[in-house]
Amino acid sequence: MLPKHACLKHIALKVNDLEACEAFYNQLGLKTELKTSDYVYLTGNGDNISLHRVNETFLPPQRLEHVGFALNSVEAVNTLFKKIQETDILVLHPPKTFGIGTHAFSIQDPEGT
Numbered sequence: 001m002l003p004k005h006a007c008l009k010h011i012a013l014k015v016n017d018l019e020a021c022e023a024f025y026n027q028l029g030l031k032t033e034l035k036t037s038d039y040v041y042l043t044g045n046g047d048n049i050s051l052h053r054v055n056e057t058f059l060p061p062q063r064l065e066h067v068g069f070a071l072n073s074v075e076a077v078n079t080l081f082k083k084i085q086e087t088d089i090l091v092l093h094p095p096k097t098f099g100i101g102t103h104a105f106s107i108q109d110p111e112g113t
């Protein structure tokens with residue numbers, strides 16, 4: 001259905017603590033492009049994340065399993081992981097290589113994503 005060149009470039013997340021989530025994604029290197037009292041639009045390397053402030057109660061587990069950022073090598077993943085360890089970002093698991101050859105680690109944003 002989608003054309004061959006189509007790709008996913010944007011996700012939108014509902015959050016309670018807009019400021020904490022904005023700071024988290026800024027710390028990862030995404031830049032705030034637009035901000036209102038209940039909305040933040042972040043960009044970086046052609047990707048976009050929008051954060052929408054809501055007053056809902058979220059029950060674990062969240063439906064969204066993860067958001068993936070691609071790097072160009074195993075070494076780049078390991079280097080980023082070392083930088084993450086120097087912050088207060090919650091690490092869920094250290095780098096490992098999955099069966100399909102993906103080398104990755106998991107972190108958690110302030111809202112549990």
